[in-house]
Amino acid sequence: GKSPDAVASSKYLKMVKNIYGSAHKDRVAALAKFADFWAAHQNDEFPDPKVHALAAMKYKLIDRQLLEQAKKMAADWKLPEGWAVKLGKDGRLIKVNGPGKAEIYHTKEAAVKAAEAKAQKKVEEAKAAHQQMLSAQGRNEEASHSKALLRKQLSEAVQKEDYELAERLHAKLKRAPDSSSRKGEMPIVARSVKDLGRGKGRGKGVRKHALKLKAVKAAETPKKARKALGLKFEQKQQVARSELTLRAGEWRLEGIRLQNGSIVPLESKELEDARDAVLVLVYVDEEVRERKRRRIIEDWGLDDTWTVTVRYRLSGDQVTARRADGRVFFTKLEVACAKDKEAIEQIRPAAEKRAKEIEALLNWCKTGQVWEFEVQELSAISGLYREEHSQCYAKVQCLDDSQPIQVRRKDGGSQWQFFDGDNKLLAESTLESPFVNQKLKVAEDLLEARGETLAGDAMSNRIASQLAHCFGSCCRFCTRNRSARPRSEPQSLTRSEARFDARLRELEERRSNAPRSLLEMTRCMLEKLKALQKTSDMCDEHLPKPLLQKQVLRIGTMCSGTDAPVLVARALERALKPEGSQLAFDHVFSVEYDSRKQEFLKANFPGCPLLFRDCTQMGRKRALEVLSKKPQPVPGNLDILVAGFSCKDLSMMNSYRKTLQEMGQSGSTLRGVLDYVERYRPKLVLLENVWAIAKSNSIGFRQVELVLEGLKARGYAAGYRLMNSCDYFLPQIRHRIWMWAIRISETSPASLEESKVLREKADFATSQVESRYNDLLVALEEPCALHFEDYMLDDDHPRVKAHFQWMKSKERKAVLKKRRGAKQDWLEKYDSHRTRNDYQYDRPYTSVRDSDFLQVLNEREKELIDLKCLDIMNEQGKDPRVVPMLWELSQSVERVPGVRVRRDRQNYATCILPGMLWHSSRHRWVLGIEKLALQGIFAEDLKDIDFPEKLLGDLAGNAFTTSVCAANLIAILCCSAVLV
16 A cells, blocks of 8 residues: 555664564565665656456446346245345246355256255255254263262262272262262372382483373363354244244234235135135234333333333343433433432422521520420420520420420410410410429320420430431431331340340450460460360360470471461460470471562571472472572471361352362362371371361362371271351451371281271271360360451551552552453442442541542442441441451452351451451451451561561461460370370
8 A cells, every 4th residue: 555665665674673673574575676676767657557347347347137036036936034036137937046156057956946945955954953952961961960970979988988989979970971070099008118219200201201191181071052043043043943933922813824915814815725824924013112111110210201112122121211302311320319319309399498597496505495395195395495584484396396386475474375376275284484394284184294404415305315316208218217116216236236236345344464475375275275285074274285295396397388387386385484494496497489478488497498399299309499409308207297288179259169089279289288197297286277168168068078088997996177267365266177187007907908907997097086186176175255357457557558558659559450351340339339239329437528538449349348338237237437347358248258157256366368458447358467367377476577568468468376286285295195
């Protein structure tokens, strides 16, 4: 599209070089050659460009009369769509073109015969495809039935602990068609030491196996499910099978079309001799539209002044509602919002007038007196009264909708009379003062009346309680959310609510004396252990011997992030010294993959000699060490191993969970831990993971049983327990599974027979220890009496201010792009939540103008906070702007942690996760150092906390709770003496 002078210019050549560079040298060379050619021949004469024959004939039109004649012939011959008749200039037939390239016919008979044969073939193919689909459905039903039977048998085998039969059934289930099980399973029995020494499962072989496994999985990935067929295509298929189905209520039988083209009704006598007839169905478009229009008018609450139009669209019917004033609405929500706005505008003048009256009443109370008068049998007289002049009193009208009442003297006498707005006498006073306790004369009866003078706080409280009662017209939110009984009536608490309130009062009483540091918590546990020893059969007031004897226990940690077990060991060592104990701990090694967390461990645990990078390499003789940046021998002869393998594949927050057998991140890290246990045989093992590992699947199998099976097969007595951090001194709701193992054999099994014998010994040892271990954990429990506010820094703290300024400078923006595989983006989800709960445009949390906290939130977080604020106000009756709550805003609107908390646990923080935590009443983000404190990792126990708050928050989200870790460490040390 450019002229030769432009293409041959040096500027164009430079532009091509900049765009394509050295990757397309041929383009640059061709352009340079053309520039040389044009420089030499630009003044020469060039021939005119050739015009193609078809292009030269493009303005020649076909005779329209012949075209109409050909179309009429094709219609008379009943040729299908896609067939065309070609006529010569004299009107004779030249050929008939079919839909295919080679389908050309020169006679009418041949074309009609071919068209009928093709139509018949399509019908047969459609029927065959339909029959094939039905047979496939039958096979699928048989396969699903057989798989269900296999699953039932597998469940029964697992319950009976017949694992050989379970493995056979599981293998048979995997071989079943359309099985969703994957390859790459981890064996649950221990491997021999000889195989391990020869290098099985080590080095490059693991990587090759992983790549091969990935290729196998990619080849076996099932095809994506096809989308549902459109209505038109489906109807075409039904027409081809002569099985067209029409929607009832939208079609009407018009009649029967005969061969001569006439349409007669079904009752016509002409049908008796007819051999060939066609049913004529008419789509009753106007009737359908009218029916939909009336339904919309009824559903949206419209009257006859509205004009509703319904238009058909492939994505759904488009509704347009036009009001009498010309305003147009497209959704029911828009109509509801407009009605609410009009209702507010209608009551606004009356509300402003009433507000001025209340203000005048409050000003009157500063100088004058107000009396309260109550007659139970005559509520029209009851209310507040003020003096208009010396001879007349009037009832206060601005606090309710009752009729006006005046109190005047009776004919200048000493008694008083009550008159309504129509000057009708209602009652008479029998005393000189109208507003005192007296007998009020009403007609011929005497009614009890009570009166008193209000002043000061009593007046303001009375006005506030009166305004709390709803009266007059109110919007739909008021009618929906207000209780049917008056607010002044005390609401009776249920049994559970009363129990929760009693628990909160008991915790509040213990709050001032509750332990606040890790050392105090450990000492409190030791005191509880003494009390347990005293009440046990031994009647010993001293601590168990394993905690008092002189020994140095070698401890190692894997994937603990903050090395919380080492902090616990140090606190336990200091707490035991006053008891005369000589127990000590030696930190042998740590394992951490993340380079930023490695820097944290280096700064806070400088005495640790070895810091390995990958726990999957710990089953080898040597592994890569971070401090020396070289492979180092993996230390053995360990007394205590505390590890936390990855929870990514097991967590319920993950929509794409995997089992441990699928060898994802969780399975591979667990494999590394078990490899170390198998080779180096530590005496005691503690493992931690999320509570979902103990959640049973469809056949009743729990993933934690696989871990215990691996430990028992390697010669360990093993068990597990679900624990909550708030039951052990810390104000955080954090459910975690803690698994323990005690060594019963110093060597690994060398054969399958030895493994079976060792497995039986492990079961027997577990039965001896498990009840003792659980009793110790129960005895060490102490429900937390603290509030999470006790661990929050002051808002004017320099660290809080610095973090606020840093978040403010980031100018965070919400991501508007939809995640891969997501059905909706956050805007669609939040709009749907608003519409479903009828929140309209309410934004109670972020509607405060010029607030500083709005500058640290992006648009998604602002909308999410408003929605959660509305949810809590409507469902729980609490205002999160005043009541302190912690919300995890990294999650979706349906599952924000911290929103729904049990009544007696409202003082506790939600589970600390690596994401960002928002404090509802302080209007700021929770700092990483505050998250660490909620996990029991305090600044006083660390050497260096000068790290980014995001890193500290990430560390806290993946760390062990120190108090829970201390309880398990004490319990496993005490139980280790049972198997000696």
